[in-house]
Each structure stands twice: as structure tokens, then as C-alpha cells.
Amino acid sequence: MGDVRHLTVLASDGLRLAVEDAGPRHGSDHAPLLCLAGLTRTKRDFYDLRDHFAFHGNAPRRVVLMDTRGRGESDHASDSSQYTVQREADDAAQVACALGMHNCVIVGTSRGGILAMVLALTRPGLLVGSVLNDIGPRIAGDGIARLQRQLPSSTLPTSWDEAAARVKASMGAQFPVFSEQDWEHYARLTFYEKDGRPTSAFDRKLLEPLSALPDGLPFIDLSGPFKALVTRPTLVLHGEHSDLLDGGTLNDAIAMGATARTIAGQGHAPSLRGDVLTVVEQFLLQHNL
Template identity: 35%
Template sequence: MPRFTTSDGLSLHYTDDGAGLPLLCLAGLTRDGHDFDYVAPHLEAVRLIRLDYRGRGQSDWGDPETYTIPVEARDAVELLDHLEIDKTAILGTSRGGLIAMMLAATAKDRLSAVALNDIGPEIAPEGLEVIKDYLGRNPVWKSYEEAADVIGARMAGFDNVPPERWAQEVRTLFREGPDGLVIPYDPKLREAVLGSGAQPAPDLWPLFEALSGLPLCTIRGANSNLLSPETFAEMRKRRPDMVATEVPDRGHIPFLDEPEALDALSRWLKMVR
């Protein structure tokens, strides 16, 4: 089980598979390296590195006050140092995309390219409220089968997803506990996120502008409640060279193995090599 120790003493889990272009995959807020299980078989000739953030997946839990984007960006750099990787491309899903933009502003020399999955420099309030509603709370379902039966209907913006995908998805979202399903991350992540929400929302457009000069890709779920059409359009206006696509029948977040997503990632990777 590959692990490394951060500068503040936490042991974080990661996976490192394949050879070629280093591609660091950074997951969504509550998720881990399994976020990329669906796309991984389609990514050829890359060294696929997946990090479980502190407090998530198989990584150590820490002080909730360290569950922040700047600290998680520092962890990513320390992982690169541990692996002796000078530069990497980043595929960032949701929270992971925000970390990628932070790295562009603070450690750009370590980046070769960035792909953003359903995230931008403005976060739609309605999507954020949905996240706050479930964050840090165990689900009501007692089994994977029960969860799979209902979760697809509750996932806003998702259509034409086969039942077997939801059956697979619930096994990445939850773990089995003695009294039912439980979340695979530190529940105190809720405190960290809600605490940061008490402050005025920062202007993240400078972080997006920091991506200047890097090959850039943005994938948006056509029904996303987090990355609005207006923000997506402004991103395309500011970066007309950006590989940009929308995935039909998907909300937040696309699975990344949809044809539109795979085509966009393929075109983006050709810009890096």
C-alpha cells in the first residue's frame, strides 16, 4: 500500500500505475482515488497517480482545520517530491480542480497541463447547498443494494445511466458498517467546509488566470448545478484555446468515461505530449 508522510506528520495513501506522462488525479471533495476508476482504463501511455486527500479514503485523518485547499495543494506537491516528479499534468474533479488552480498560482513550475472536471472559478450556490446538505453525514441506506435502487433517481441532472453503474458507484461513495452504510471520510470535513463558508467567498478568477500558458481542458456536465453555463462560457471566452466540452445527461460530476469526456481528454493529452 503506497503511502508517504506529509510535512505535518500525516500518512497519506496514493496509487501509482503505468508509465509515461505523469498525470496526477485529484478527486472531489468527499471522494478519493476511486473517482477515476471509470476513466483509468482509457488513459494510455500515462503514469496515473491518484491521491487520497487527508481525511479521505485510506489516508490518515487530521486536524479538520487543515482540510483546506491550500494545505491539500501542499500535500500534492509533497507527493510529487516523494515520487521525484518535477512536472505533472493534473486531472482535477470538482475540489481537485480548485486545488489544481491553486497550484497554478503557487507552484506553476510543477505543472505541465490541467484538466478540470465540472469545476470553475465560480461555484453556483444551488450546487454548493446540495453538497452542504449531505456533507459529513452517513446515508440512511442499510445496504449497497438499497442505495443503488434509489441514488440514481436522487442524483440531479443524471439521465440514461445504467443500473449497474449506480451499483458500482455506491461502492465508491460508501462503506459497509455494522448498522448500515457509512461515509469513507472524516465527518469533521463538514466543520471545515461550513467554517470556510462563514467567510466572504474569494474571487477565484485570478487562480483561473494563473493557468495561462498551460494546456487546459474543461469538461462540464450539461446539467451541472455547480459549474453554471455562464461561468463555463466566460472560461471559454478567457481561454479560447481551451479544450471544452459538455457531457449530455450528466450533472455534477461526469464519470469521465463518456465519449465526449474521453474525446476532450484525448485532445488535451495530445497538447501535452
């Protein structure tokens, strides 16, 4: 692996944001990638993507990963009111400004994709394209209900074997192609390690807005900001078994101008590894990004 620069960027309210900056900062003909993770996820979800685009191939490009506030190595906010998509989008813009990034392609998984939509409205000069990992112009109610059931559990696994078994039990139906090794890898991305044992990788106050949503919500409409995003080249990666991005929403995304690829055997959200990276690379090259 090549050089990865570990940085801290201050948000506008003083919270410290953990950032990794990889690949060439100057001289690349390709747009830099700014990677934004899901609701409770961290920048580690993008490590395979980072290595592929920053260090491999004939034309490496800059890849920047960040832990959004309340996740991973970034500071936690004092209360849940500071965990909004607008605040988190502002944090991403702050990171891009601090690092001198512009004309980026934002790679956003789930909530990270929503941040990309917000940035398309509020910071239109920041991005020239986007890759949305299992998020589109609506969030399906079935997926919201699952998250409301699964995420509030406050107990932590006592071992890494238990962690792998737990994520397999909760996500196995969405990822039938995963091997035992895949589940071990997924567990290591889902939890952090402290004293050799799994621990939470996110601030539990992040879940308060989710728990406040009414039961039986049919969907959350994101069509307005999605329309702003698809004025630029946009790839939507769709997990075949996803319960947050359903087939009807995917068709609407295509009708609105997005390119879409369904990732067989995976759910919400597809793992950014292996053949999925080839799909992303082909899209970027097709659009000269």
C-alpha cells in the same frame, strides 16, 4: 490490468497519504497524470481513467492517484482547520516530489480542480496542463446550497441496494442517462465497504467549513487562481446538468483561455469513463501533453 504500486507518502505534518502509482515511470513521451478527487471523493473515481491511460493504447503514460487527507485510505486530520485547499495542495505537491514527478497534467474533479489552481500559483513548475472536471472560475451558489443540504446526513445505508437507491434519489436529476448498473457502480465509489456493508469514505470533519458558509451565497470567486492555471493548456469538462458549473461560468472559462466540452446527460461531476476519456485523450494529444 497492469502493475499498480500502492504507496504511502507522509505529508509535512506526518499524516499518511494513500497513493497508487501506475504505468511507466520512465521512458514515456507523454506527461504523467496526477489525479485529485472531489470534496468527499476518493482515488477510486479515477480507476477507469488510470486503466485507460496507464495500460491501454500504443503509448501508455504514468498515472498517479491519491486519496487527499481525510478521504479513502489516507489518515484523518485531528481537526477541521487542517482541511484547507492550501494544505491539501501542499500534500499533492509532497506526493509529486516523493515520486519524482514534474511537468504533470493535473486531472482535478471539483475540489481537486481547485487544488490544481492553487498549485498553478504556488508550484508553477509542477504542472504543464490540467483537466478540470466540472469546476471553473466560479462555484455557483445553487450547487453550494445543494451540497449543504445533502452532505451533512449522518445516516449510512444498511445495504448496497439501499446505497444505490440513495445516490439515485439524490443525484438522479443530474444524471438522467445513468442506468441501474451505473447507480450501483456510483454507490460503490461513494461508500467504502466494512463487514459487507457500506460505510463512509471520508472524515465528516471535512463538512464543517461547508456548513459554515452563509446561506444564499451567490457564488465563490476562483477567477484569480483560474487565470494562473489557464496560462497552460486547460480542458474544462462540464456536466450538462451541473449546478456548480453553470453556463455563464463556462463561457467565462472559455473567454479566459480554457478549452471546454459539455458532457451530455451528466451533472456534477461527470463520470470519468467511456467517451469522456476519449475527450481527455484528444485534448492531451492536441497539445502534445
